[in-house]
Amino acid sequence: MKRILCLSSALALAASAWAASTLHNIDQKDKMFSQPELTVRVGDQLEVHNLDTVTHSLFAKTAEYNIRETQAPGAQSTFTFDKPGSLDLRCAIHPQMILKITVQP
């Protein structure tokens, strides 16, 4: 019985953790991000879609994150946030593209 309870509580914890994480979507269109800022929580994921006809070159470098991703037209990339902090996700080719991300605990 105890084993069953433990298993069910573990499942409940896992379910609650899974339910708490969120998948965020950001588009790149006309060489801009669809929004300038994004607040996420640790465990959340971000999908970035390139809806442009040109390549984008995403990067962010902080103590917590080191992102480098080339995105051909039509491609999408998924990032997972595993540490709290803040970062600017930028395109190396199009400097006006800056997505300010805050990762909350």
Place this chain on the structure above:
Amino acid sequence: MRVLLCLFSPLLLVQPAALATQTVDLALLKAGYKRPGPPPHPADNAPSAARELLGRTLFFDPRLSGSQVISCATCHNPALSFGDGLPRAIGHGMKELGRRTPTVLDVAWSSSFFWDGRASTLEEQALGPIQAPGEMNLPLAELQARIGKIDGYAPLFAAAYPGEPIGAATIAKAIANYERTVVSPPNRFDAWIAGDEAALTEAEKRGFLLFNGKADCDTCHNTWRFTDDGFYDLGRKDLDVGRAAVLPGIPEVEHAFKTPSLRDIDRRYPYMHDGSEATLASVISYYNRGGDVPRPSKAAQIRPLGLTATEQAELLAFLGTLTGPPVPTVVPTLPR
């Protein structure tokens, strides 16, 4: 598992944008080239007559260089559409630099500065060439001391930035403030965009459609400034790594240079970041053959275009509509 699938399946429905234009909506296309309102500015450097005067005075003052013979206007000459008309700039000691002088026209709307984008604000940019040993060769400490000793500058700074000291920060703000007033004049293309159908010939209008269609120029040269402020490797025969020196380790920006504006382009020859193309016709020919050097960093849009001689002539005719009457510039009397 079924729940997971149900939750995530909508994400699979995200489709990439249509990559090809099937039909041209001319009104929509033209709307993308409409001139904007007044130049934007940062909150701490709003435009004013006093700031414009101070900035213009500093811009023309050769004492901002180590040799005291080079001013900002030496290379960014208003009589040459705020460029110098040379293939590559001439700096301190009359030594040739590696890149062509970019124009100051319309820089208020730029999102980064220099051919490699190493400055992200106009204020930051303004101090770069002054300090650069190969350009104006004047350390900031000397700049501050020198300008501070010129009595005639004190009232100009006091009027422009009351309560702020004469120093690198206010010098940069003033020059940037003036540069934001340097806006390209309305040209025949602007008149056509504003509704004057007779402003362009039929050949020029066909050139516009080629520019936005078969020639694919608008992928990078778009909006009223004819630039996306992006950085691309055009496949030039050139060892200059461009933006990769600013962002090392990012292969896409190797040999990449900023897309220049095309406004006043007729007057701003020679062309490309190194001034290696003498005429617009040769630039069109270069793009038509799809560049010279194939390499991984070369932008995908640089590919053989298959433009006929007539189409190239129409494209050239269209580009000729982007030059307006010269901007009158009042040369200031320098304080002594």
